Amino acid sequence: MRRVTSITDVRAAVRGWREAGQRVVFVPTMGNLHAGHMSLLEAARAHGERFVASIFVNPMQFGPNEDFAHYPRTPERDARMLADAGCDLMFMPDVAEMYPYGSEGATRVEVPGLSDILCGEFRPGHFQGVTTVVCKLLHIVEPDAAVFGEKDFQQLTLIRRMVSELCMPVAIIAAPTVRDADGLAMSSRNQYLTEAERARAPALYRALAAAAGRLAAGERDFPAIEREGLRALEAEGFRPDYFAVRRAVDLGPPEAGSAHLVVLSAAHLGKARLIDNVQVRL
Numbered sequence: 001m002r003r004v005t006s007i008t009d010v011r012a013a014v015r016g017w018r019e020a021g022q023r024v025v026f027v028p029t030m031g032n033l034h035a036g037h038m039s040l041l042e043a044a045r046a047h048g049e050r051f052v053a054s055i056f057v058n059p060m061q062f063g064p065n066e067d068f069a070h071y072p073r074t075p076e077r078d079a080r081m082l083a084d085a086g087c088d089l090m091f092m093p094d095v096a097e098m099y100p101y102g103s104e105g106a107t108r109v110e111v112p113g114l115s116d117i118l119c120g121e122f123r124p125g126h127f128q129g130v131t132t133v134v135c136k137l138l139h140i141v142e143p144d145a146a147v148f149g150e151k152d153f154q155q156l157t158l159i160r161r162m163v164s165e166l167c168m169p170v171a172i173i174a175a176p177t178v179r180d181a182d183g184l185a186m187s188s189r190n191q192y193l194t195e196a197e198r199a200r201a202p203a204l205y206r207a208l209a210a211a212a213g214r215l216a217a218g219e220r221d222f223p224a225i226e227r228e229g230l231r232a233l234e235a236e237g238f239r240p241d242y243f244a245v246r247r248a249v250d251l252g253p254p255e256a257g258s259a260h261l262v263v264l265s266a267a268h269l270g271k272a273r274l275i276d277n278v279q280v281r282l
Helices: 007-019 035-047 075-084 126-141 153-165 188-192 195-200 203-216 222-235
Strands: 002-004 024-029 050-055 089-091 145-149 171-175 239-247 260-269 272-281
Touching: 002 007, 007 024, 007 050, 007 089, 007 126, 024 035, 024 126, 035 050, 035 075, 035 145, 035 171, 050 075, 050 126, 075 089, 126 153, 145 153, 153 171, 153 260, 188 272, 203 222, 203 239, 203 260, 203 272, 222 239, 222 260
Parallel strands: 002 089, 024 050, 024 145, 050 089, 145 171
Antiparallel strands: 239 260, 260 272
């Protein structure tokens, strides 16, 4: 596996593969890799012959009181994991490479409407940072396909919309959420949990699964299901931002005849802000 830090080197490598007739698949990450990230590379194997992964902690998607400075960074360990997983190119730019005029005044990409609901309501500007950096990375790598996890379902929905509306020639592949044995979705931020908090953390998935079960059984009192989810989380010591039932296709309010729903939640437990979701096909 090659390790590069410049846009020029990424484009040169990809150009060579394309000239050889090989399909390129891209996995963008913020590093501090775990089994969930490795599942994205595994999913990528079905869609190409060459694999690029980026490691970039994007300052634009962190708010003023969030954990940018302390976000866990483990580049050497990440490089070993990517190499073992069969990655061909690890792109690890610095902030100046990605934002040569600074991130504060950088040109921005936004998906109106989808950016300011759910997590966007509680993290203003976050998704504008996400869509901006993903747009830049897709233009840099120019992959045939890019893989994103379903754990951040709102992010996945935003990126699909952005790619469609900007007519970008890349297939967005969704990879299922990877969970620990007790149901907790894998996340770099799980390491912020104390031992006692980690023992309570799977209650988030249980609450989502219970709500999904009620929907699958035919219940359609969506506000009641949401209220019960919030109560269940609060009873376990969470400080929930939201617990919501939405249409999976566009995160709009559900309707009685909606055939594909998603139950989403974001909740604080100690120093960690956890997100998760469960989809329901009716």
